Amino acid sequence: MLSKLGIDSVEELFSDIPVSVRTDGVPIPPGMSEMEVIREVTSMLSANITAYDHPCFMGGGVYHRFIPSAVKAIISRSEFVTSYTPYQAEISQGMLQALFEYQSYVAELTGMEAVNSSNYDAATALGEAATMCHRVNGRRKFLIPQLISCDKRGVLRNYVKGVGMEIVDYAYDPSTGEADMDDLKEKIDGDVGGVYVEVPNFLGVMDRHAAEMKEVIGDALLVVGVDPISLGLLKAPGDYGADIVIGEGQSLGSPMNFGGPLLGLFGCRQELVRKMPGRVIGMTKDAEGKRAFCMTLQTREQHIRRSKATSNICTNEALMAVAAAAYLAIVGRDGLRAVAKSNMANARKLRDALSSVKGVECPVLDAPFFNELPARLPIKPEKMSKVLLRKGIIGGIPLIKHVPEMGDCMLFAATEMTTDNDIERLVEAMEVVV
Numbered sequence: 001m002l003s004k005l006g007i008d009s010v011e012e013l014f015s016d017i018p019v020s021v022r023t024d025g026v027p028i029p030p031g032m033s034e035m036e037v038i039r040e041v042t043s044m045l046s047a048n049i050t051a052y053d054h055p056c057f058m059g060g061g062v063y064h065r066f067i068p069s070a071v072k073a074i075i076s077r078s079e080f081v082t083s084y085t086p087y088q089a090e091i092s093q094g095m096l097q098a099l100f101e102y103q104s105y106v107a108e109l110t111g112m113e114a115v116n117s118s119n120y121d122a123a124t125a126l127g128e129a130a131t132m133c134h135r136v137n138g139r140r141k142f143l144i145p146q147l148i149s150c151d152k153r154g155v156l157r158n159y160v161k162g163v164g165m166e167i168v169d170y171a172y173d174p175s176t177g178e179a180d181m182d183d184l185k186e187k188i189d190g191d192v193g194g195v196y197v198e199v200p201n202f203l204g205v206m207d208r209h210a211a212e213m214k215e216v217i218g219d220a221l222l223v224v225g226v227d228p229i230s231l232g233l234l235k236a237p238g239d240y241g242a243d244i245v246i247g248e249g250q251s252l253g254s255p256m257n258f259g260g261p262l263l264g265l266f267g268c269r270q271e272l273v274r275k276m277p278g279r280v281i282g283m284t285k286d287a288e289g290k291r292a293f294c295m296t297l298q299t300r301e302q303h304i305r306r307s308k309a310t311s312n313i314c315t316n317e318a319l320m321a322v323a324a325a326a327y328l329a330i331v332g333r334d335g336l337r338a339v340a341k342s343n344m345a346n347a348r349k350l351r352d353a354l355s356s357v358k359g360v361e362c363p364v365l366d367a368p369f370f371n372e373l374p375a376r377l378p379i380k381p382e383k384m385s386k387v388l389l390r391k392g393i394i395g396g397i398p399l400i401k402h403v404p405e406m407g408d409c410m411l412f413a414a415t416e417m418t419t420d421n422d423i424e425r426l427v428e429a430m431e432v433v434v
Helices: 010-014 019-024 034-045 069-075 093-110 122-137 150-161 181-187 210-216 228-232 270-275 318-355 381-390 420-433
Strands: 141-145 166-170 192-199 221-226 244-248 264-268 279-285 291-298 372-376 409-413
Touching: 069 318, 093 228, 093 264, 093 279, 093 291, 093 318, 122 141, 122 150, 122 192, 122 221, 122 244, 122 264, 122 270, 141 150, 150 166, 166 181, 181 210, 192 210, 210 221, 221 228, 228 318, 264 270, 318 372, 318 409, 318 420, 381 409, 381 420
Parallel strands: 141 166, 141 192, 192 221, 221 244
Antiparallel strands: 244 264, 279 291, 372 409
């Protein structure tokens, strides 16, 4: 083995590890009893400021939402909880049916005819959507809004790099936060394979131009990013011409968990289904004519399609998809609408409260918004975050990394969990600072 590697000794295998560590060892403390470990870990965790114990105004794609107790009870059952994501054809009928139900719910919400189950998160779903556009029409340009999370932008660029695609930004109207349609029209050419728009977008704006984009972009594919909770009120993207719909499904029954695990929603029109990544669960009949569920498509590189696969995704977020199905089944159509209305109402209370703070400009944008909005602060948003944390309040997201030209702004979010007292505490804390 050493000869094949072209080295002379086993010692060289560890040459990248600092000599001090190899010779003196890692300073690991002596062992502790179970009781001592629990006490130590509990003490460490007590330093955390959690959204369950303190007001939380952080959003940007991951939100503090109410999760019915039944959701946790369902996904904690041994039939669903596994040591690894189930994905082979041998997984049980129960899991297959739960994923089929998940696909059905998401299809109804988004207005898409086919939905996979599932992607890692919204960022990877966006990356898969871009490469799918390239598979469908062979074109190499993918247009995205300038107003987009830097995390999504980074994942997207990594996804398309190997394919040789080009990511092009189209501008936004600085007064509304909506798409600059003139700039979009100028950037549409014969090599544009797809155009991405978010409703609501990263700043919470419900872009009124999304409904006309399909007419503007010609035969390029329209990819729409959604917040599934907002679809309790907003028109389904499929109703205004979307070819592919993606989104972050964390809001559907999954806690924030320090940013994961998340759930990538992904759906498309029926004629594009064979170009869609991931896997699709279908309903059929068994040898005895009884209803049964099976994997209809699983065009992945790990098996079946190999080099002809539509994606290199080897796994998915099956348990989170089951949680989403359970959540949607429990809240129902009317419940989802009520949650969406609560988000909008609380966001407007938040806007009015922020506008009352001396030195704070809110709203910054003149456009309809869903559950979050930016506010311009008289001090650096990063400093405001630290001050709020010291007062036991989880503030919004400083926008400097995501939208550099709005570096003096913070993105505040409100959900159904936001109370009037939470907003009052935020305002009182900010008034002391500014």
